[in-house]
Amino acid sequence: MMWLFLRKQKYLIDFTLSSLLRRKGKSLGLLAVYILIVFMLASVTLFTHALRKEAGLMLQASPEIIVQRMQAGRHALIPADYLQRIGRLRGVTQKEGRLWGYYYDPAVKANYTIMTAGQVAAPLTEIIIGTGIARARGLAVGDYLTLRSQNGEAFSFEIAALLDEKSELVSADLLLMSPQAFRRLFNVPEGVYTDLVLSVRNPREVRKVAEKLTLQLPDTRPILREEVLRTYDSVFSWRQGILFVLLTGSILAFVIFAWDKASGLSAEERREIGILKAVGWETADVMRMKFWEGMIISLSAFMIGYLAAYAHVFYASASLFEPVLKGWAVLYPQFRLTPFVDGLQLATLLFFTVLPYIVATIIPIWRTSITDPDAVMR
Amino acid sequence: MLIQLTDIKKVFNQGKPNEFWAIQGVSLEFEPNRVSCLKGASGSGKTTLLSMIGCLSRPTSGRIQLGERLISSLPERFLTDVRRHTFGFIFQRFNLIPGLSVLENIMLPAYPLGLPYKRLVATAQHLLHQFNLSTKADNPVEWLSGGEAQRVAICRALINDPQILIADEPTANLDSKLSYEFMGLIDELRQTGKTILITSHDPEVFDSAVVDRVVEMHDGVVLDSSLKDVT
Numbered sequence: 001m002m003w004l005f006l007r008k009q010k011y012l013i014d015f016t017l018s019s020l021l022r023r024k025g026k027s028l029g030l031l032a033v034y035i036l037i038v039f040m041l042a043s044v045t046l047f048t049h050a051l052r053k054e055a056g057l058m059l060q061a062s063p064e065i066i067v068q069r070m071q072a073g074r075h076a077l078i079p080a081d082y083l084q085r086i087g088r089l090r091g092v093t094q095k096e097g098r099l100w101g102y103y104y105d106p107a108v109k110a111n112y113t114i115m116t117a118g119q120v121a122a123p124l125t126e127i128i129i130g131t132g133i134a135r136a137r138g139l140a141v142g143d144y145l146t147l148r149s150q151n152g153e154a155f156s157f158e159i160a161a162l163l164d165e166k167s168e169l170v171s172a173d174l175l176l177m178s179p180q181a182f183r184r185l186f187n188v189p190e191g192v193y194t195d196l197v198l199s200v201r202n203p204r205e206v207r208k209v210a211e212k213l214t215l216q217l218p219d220t221r222p223i224l225r226e227e228v229l230r231t232y233d234s235v236f237s238w239r240q241g242i243l244f245v246l247l248t249g250s251i252l253a254f255v256i257f258a259w260d261k262a263s264g265l266s267a268e269e270r271r272e273i274g275i276l277k278a279v280g281w282e283t284a285d286v287m288r289m290k291f292w293e294g295m296i297i298s299l300s301a302f303m304i305g306y307l308a309a310y311a312h313v314f315y316a317s318a319s320l321f322e323p324v325l326k327g328w329a330v331l332y333p334q335f336r337l338t339p340f341v342d343g344l345q346l347a348t349l350l351f352f353t354v355l356p357y358i359v360a361t362i363i364p365i366w367r368t369s370i371t372d373p374d375a376v377m378r
Numbered sequence: 379m380l381i382q383l384t385d386i387k388k389v390f391n392q393g394k395p396n397e398f399w400a401i402q403g404v405s406l407e408f409e410p411n412r413v414s415c416l417k418g419a420s421g422s423g424k425t426t427l428l429s430m431i432g433c434l435s436r437p438t439s440g441r442i443q444l445g446e447r448l449i450s451s452l453p454e455r456f457l458t459d460v461r462r463h464t465f466g467f468i469f470q471r472f473n474l475i476p477g478l479s480v481l482e483n484i485m486l487p488a489y490p491l492g493l494p495y496k497r498l499v500a501t502a503q504h505l506l507h508q509f510n511l512s513t514k515a516d517n518p519v520e521w522l523s524g525g526e527a528q529r530v531a532i533c534r535a536l537i538n539d540p541q542i543l544i545a546d547e548p549t550a551n552l553d554s555k556l557s558y559e560f561m562g563l564i565d566e567l568r569q570t571g572k573t574i575l576i577t578s579h580d581p582e583v584f585d586s587a588v589v590d591r592v593v594e595m596h597d598g599v600v601l602d603s604s605l606k607d608v609t
Contacts, residue, residue, distance in 0.1 A: 008492035015489065022477035275473045278434055279487035280462030280538065283454060370454065374426075374435035 038305025097193030123178035132172025466535030
């Protein structure tokens with residue numbers, strides 16, 4: 001019985017494949033449009049999801065709380081004695097001051113993110129740069145980069161090293177220098193920091209520590225790691241939304257195309273269904289055959305589109321969408337996102353691309369195949 | 379297997395301005411193992427009547443009985459089963475599916491039965507041999523001549539070994555020589571025990587010695603249904 005069923009399905013699939021080959025132009029056209037739609041949708045979802053994931057991984061190593069001093073609603077430098085004023089808050093394992101800022105380089109019309117690091121051998125003359133800066137300025141290790149301070153004074157730094165390419169997504173525009181060099185370049189006096197960072201042992205106590213900080217230092221605001229992550233998340237969602245809106249036109253065009261193809265059976269197709277019914281095929285056989293046809297087209301399109309999107313996102317840096325999804329940075333990183341496929345996301349995409357097509361195909365076929373074969377052939 | 383029709387009526391577009399009564403109360407019997415021909419001008423209702431006998435459409439009213447079984451009121455699922463196991467069809471324009479090979483076209487009615495592929499091919503090849511088409515098995519049907527296409531249509535009609543063969547205007551697209559050949563094939567099939575129903579307005583068919591009975595139709599009613607050897 002099982003063999004009989006399987007053989008029957010094999011015959012139906014064989015017939016379906018030959019039907020598709022008989023209408024080669026139409027089938028290939030539909031497949032191409034279908035692949036394009038799946039490719040675009042999958043690229044957007046894979047890319048934003050991978051960015052979120054990447055942001056999550058990156059922030060895992062960041063401190064649980066950042067403390068910024070506020071003045072007139074703006075972020076201001078924070079005195080080093082705030083570290084003492086924080087005192088020995090329970091649960092806080094480490095606290096330190098950070099120096100960071102932005103530097104606009106008119107030569108390449110790009111902003112660099114400057115942070116301080118202790119690993120520079122010659123504190124006042126050496127820096128480490130991200131690969132994005134190196135590319136933009138044509139720099140290599142041993143070359144010199146001149147930066148101008150706020151009062152116009154020029155400082156030359158030797159490139160001691162380049163940051164690892166693997167971290168390019170976050171480090172493309174990063175420039176690391178010693179705290180001394182940073183203070184000299186930006187005229188930041190000793191005894192102040194850009195912000196303070198705190199590490200908390202128990203993640204459940206982070207909010208409690210933040211509450212205590214607000215009471216203890218009323219002119220500061222604590223920023224929690226989870227809040228940063230949520231901000232990233234909403235920024236990516238917002239951009240994903242924008243792209244989906246941009247894609248709506250093409251998705252609608254595809255829906256109309258698929259609907260037209262599916263609902264408007266050609267005279268040839270109607271006649272073929274009539275012949276099949278007349279020679280002894282059941283309505284269910286015709287439906288199964290058309291179901292296989294829908295499955296073959298939609299699943300092939302889904303798989304090809306999804307794999308192409310996977311390659312586009314994880315091996316070609318999502319080059320088609322980067323201006324929208326990566327924002328305004330001039331120094332686009334050349335990166336490889338960590339390949340990550342979410343089961344739910346895959347299932348959602350499958351549900352919204354494959355199922356509607358199969359349903360749209362099956363309904364008109366069902367309508368035709370329940371009609372008397374004589375009427376269909378006439 | 380005796381085919382009995384009792385007061386069969388068929389109306390198209392019922393209740394609409396273009397309502398059309400194709401069959402208006404036909405009662406007939408077709409004896410087994412005979413060749414019967416429905417004769418009449420275009421629009422006389424012969425094809426409609428034949429399609430109802432072959433379960434390709436249903437009567438608006440009346441009863442169609444196949445042996446002991448009343449088929450006119452069967453649901454679609456059972457009608458397909460009757461159609462598949464009892465009838466083989468040869469259509470006026472042969473209705474072969476272009477793009478498929480001769481062999482694939484012949485095997486088409488047997489696919490839903492799920493028979494082993496080797497057995498299917500062997501049966502189809504046996505039929506091709508019987509109708510002198512062995513060399514054409516792998517050709518696309520578009521390459522066939524009218525006579526060859528018709529023989530392929532006959533092979534397809536016979537693949538499930540039906541008891542009743544229905545041919546709608548089988549010689550309409552053939553010249554005289556091929557029409558005679560076709561009637562020769564019909565005679566051979568009758569000798570194998572098949573019941574054959576043909577519609578035609580071609581004298582080479584209804585005047586043929588192979589035909590046992592001619593049913594003359596006009597505007598959906600039977601004018602004459604006598605046995606040829608009696609008349």
